[in-house]
Amino acid sequence: MFNEEFKKKDLENLAAKRKENEDYILVRDYIREIDIGAFQSEYGVKQRVSFNVILEVNSNNYEMHDDVDRVLSYDNIIEIIEDEINQKRVALLETLAEQIALSCLCLQSVITATVRIEKLDRGIGKLGVQISRTQAQMQRVQRNINALNSGNLVIRTRVPNAGLLFISNWMLRSENIYTLENFFSSSKMTWIMCLPEIFNKFSEMDSVTHTEILTMAIAQNAYRLSKKFKDWQLARNKTEVVFLLKEGVNCIWCPTDNYKFSKEDMFLNNKFALNMACHLTKELLMKEIYLFEQDKLSDVLTKDINKKGVIVKYCSR
Known part of the structure; x- marks a missing residue:
């Protein structure tokens, strides 16, 4: 047996x-x-x-x-x-x-x-x-298996009807929270929300030499937002993100220092949080990263992201 x-x-x-x-x-x-x-x-x-x-x-x-x-x-x-x-x-x-x-x-x-x-x-x-x-x-068996093996979590298929949304600190102001809530309540998708560092001054730090500090600054922002979005779950690793999205649960990306994100993964100068969001987008086998129109990126940033195989799309509030 x-x-x-x-x-x-x-x-x-x-x-x-x-x-x-x-x-x-x-x-x-x-x-x-x-x-x-x-x-x-x-x-x-x-x-x-x-x-x-x-x-x-x-x-x-x-x-x-x-x-x-x-x-x-x-x-x-x-x-x-x-x-x-x-x-x-x-x-x-x-x-x-x-x-x-x-x-x-x-x-x-x-x-x-x-x-x-x-x-x-x-x-x-x-x-x-x-x-x-x-x-x-x-x-001894010749077999073609279409699998993505990155050395840790193996994600074989994209979670359907799910999206990754990167939100600026400007959109997180108290006067905009109602707009965010209204957007998500009317959306038919399940979302993973990625945030910038909790204070803008962190973005002035060197991304290569201060990776741990910047990661913690993003996590602090996630904890702060979770107090306002109490129905959302904090996702601290890629496995948790995949599980929650499959269950149809909206979540906030709250990275820890265990998340594998190195200087080799950074291709946007002085845009650590956006860089991490793009990296997570690709790891989840998603093709698009979403932003609000108020957070519109420059043409240069958009082209750099597109070169990495990620399409930038904008949402209306």
């Missing part, structure tokens, strides 16, 4: 695990209704299917840390399951399990992928398959 296999790996081989620095991440009892099966009676009929996945990960590739963006996320596994079941229909559970396992092996540091898939509505009990695939087997 799946539970027994996990217990065996996690308990009986504990000493070996410590020696080899192998960890496990798992998703259990993820249930979806899908069209699958080889019998004629199963075609065109959705049935409940349960997914269980265990990934064995080599932790040697990571130093000890507490940064959620630098570990595999449960969302990585769920996105792979969703991607595969949204591909063309398959007849066999074995085929689907194979596709999921091979996709999981494309994630960084994954050594072994164990996948169990069960039909819940076919007769009495559960009917299913369980397979295990290793990285060595993966290397």
Whole structure:
């Protein structure tokens, strides 16, 4: 059984695990209704299917840390399951399990992928398959998987109907808060709101040598705004942003010093916050960054941003 296999790996081989620095991440009892099966009676009929996945990960590739963006996320596994079941229909559970396992092996540091898939509505009990695939087997398989692997969180697809809005301190003045609230209440999109440094004088600091200070200044601004937008959630890392946007929850970007943003990512002179917002836009696989017309950028800045593959769009208040 799946539970027994996990217990065996996690308990009986504990000493070996410590020696080899192998960890496990798992998703259990993820249930979806899908069209699958080889019998004629199963075609065109959705049935409940349960997914269980265990990934064995080599932790040697990571130093000890507490940064959620630098570990595999449960969302990585769920996105792979969703991607595969949204591909063309398959007849066999074995085929689907194979596709999921091979996709999981494309994630960084994954050594072994164990996948169990069960039909819940076919007769009495559960009917299913369980397979295990290793990285060595993966290397012998020619497979083209369209995935973005940046060394931390793997984002495979853009969150639909979501946008990133960069707002100036002028728009955050008390006389403009009502305008902001009115805009968001009438919008049908889910938003991640990115802010500048809490005081304009921070923008005079050198972006390369004062990255940590400028990051904290943005976070302070986020905390201040969250007191006014109490229904919005603070998002402190990329993983949290993706989760909230998928859930349809508006959020405010509140970066920490764990966020991977280096001087190599900065291409706008003396525009640290806008630079970070553009970087986050690309990491979220978004094509546009939104601003209010009152915050219109110069033609030079707009061209520089466009060169990085991000389109600048403006919203009316």
